[in-house]
Amino acid sequence: MLQTEHDRVSVRKGFNGGSTTAGMFRRFRAEVEDAVEGALAALDLPTDDLGVEQPPEDVEATLASSVAFRLAGEVGAAPPSVAADVADATETDGYDYIDRVDTQGPYVNFYVSTAYYADALEAGREADYGTLPSTGRSVVVEHTSANPTGPVHVGRARNPIYGDAVARVLEYAGHDVDAHYYVNDAGRQIATFTWAYETFDDSELPDPERDRADYDLVRYYRAGNAFLESGDDEAAAEAEAEIAAIMQGLEAGDEAAFERVSAVVDQVLDGMQTSLGRLPAEFDRFVKETEFMRSGDADDVVERLRGSEHAVYEEDAWQLDLSAYGIDKNLVFLRSDGTTLYTTRDLAYHEWKFDNYDEAVTVLGEDHKLQAEQLEAALEVLGHDTDALRQTFYSWVNLPEGGMSTREGTGVDLDDLLDESVQRARDEVESRLDSRGRDDHLDDADLDRIARQVGIGAVRYDIVSKQPTKGITFEWDRALDFEAQSAPYVQYVHARCCGIEAEAAAAGIEAATDLTRLGSDAERDLIAAVARFPAVIEEAADGLEPHVVATFVRSFAETFNTFYRECSVLNADNNAVAAARLGLVEASRHTVANGLDALGIEAPESM
């Protein structure tokens, strides 16, 4: 079986055309809000809080209002009585998706119309279903930005996985997104790295773990740091002088210094990109700190900060007193030796972002929170409206025995995790081959593809499905669990959809959009789930929380599996039912494929 387009994760930038829909659920919600507001206004009641919410699963209504609770006191009647009045005053004519209103105790319940289901079914059959209409807003998402000092380890991997998903979700939500990786090629650590690379000899270092530049060069970085910490003060002082010279050279715009540093940075970054590309996490642009040193923008920031009322000169260094912004810690923006710091250059970068984008999103580890607050305050000192800046944080991924560190060489390399996961996925596929129900003859290339899609998808889902603020302890068995509530569970639904569509095509069944043939609970529940997808994208984008897509897609898969069991396409009572169900399968496939795509997880056509 050949790999087709559906097997590949779409390129984010590809989503700028095609038909788009605001989504049935979102429109229904807007209608309900409008109707409730109208009813309250008619009753001369306040409309500031409509209390529109989603009822529990066992309630048939799609949305409800709990407004009667709050109004009971004002009206002087019990909530159920108020609810009845509101329901009576609610006008349902003129709305496409509100079918009817009733009450259940204190709740006013709203039920969707046939048109709601019909439109969801039709919209779902479009391949780009879930893509919201263009907002016309440009957003830069900066994520990962790991120091180019060595191979990407699992502790860092949450950033590209979460960050890439944020970028994708924003793209689905209709924004014009660019992903940036901000390259630290000017900091002290990089100068140290450069010195070490030039100083140590390959023969005195351990063999690299992999034949790749990042694995090769990180040995020098570790050796250099170990040397500086070894306690030989005289030798260390000599090294420090050289490191300082490199930093001074960069600051002075010395071309030779830039070349020395890039010789290290470019190689390591190239290796890191190979790892990141496996996830995949791809970037539209790599922005180097040194760009802002060479352009003079960093110096310009220094001059303007120095002239601000918050600037103080203490202990020979220029600092920003940010107590007016509620930050006790001074921000040093120019060292006593005249060199700039990371945050100084980052300020120049952010000014550039503001000039070129409507909104700037940054995905950072929680250890950067203080620095991020200082950055935001400093941007305000520089006269910017920081509403355009959204900084979002994730907690570290730790090993059961502690944290991971590139410098100390502790931790699990991302490559090792992905290799192991793909290998375990391959074992899994092979062990299932004999009992496999479908006879579509998987060849070796298919096994490779499935192992890769499932293995990497499982790792990615494991990380992206959790709230970013929650800490994660990395455990092999848990990260590589392919059971339910994991990527393979959802991917399997996609493969099932593809299998059904292939069989249906062979049987000459053509998909139809025919709601009249889809009356069972399982079918209606599935269409209702399809209808919610765009609203899920919207929620995930608004909160920069891709994990809500992960939750949705898993729950959607469950709904689909119930439908699968109860509503056969090929063995339907007649052709019309088969065609209608096939249309629903198509809508389901688009929902799952795009939900996974928004998370950066591939959707296999067969498993």
Added chain:
RNA sequence: GGGCGCGUAGCUCAGUCGGACAGAGCGUCGGACUUCUAAUCCGAUGGUCGCGGGUUCGAAUCCCGUCGCGCCCGCCA
């Protein structure tokens, strides 16, 4: 010590801008493949939402306190 975050079933997690009996998966126990793929489905089991106060008609959700864990408090990033 101060700041920020986290604490929900034995385990891993949803739910947290206050609302209908707190939901999944794993685990355990018991069922379902001559059927579009069983990486599936169905059922049972399992919770003082860390603890103590407060606000409210109503609190896992908001406020105060407290305990435990994590991160930060560098002229590092």
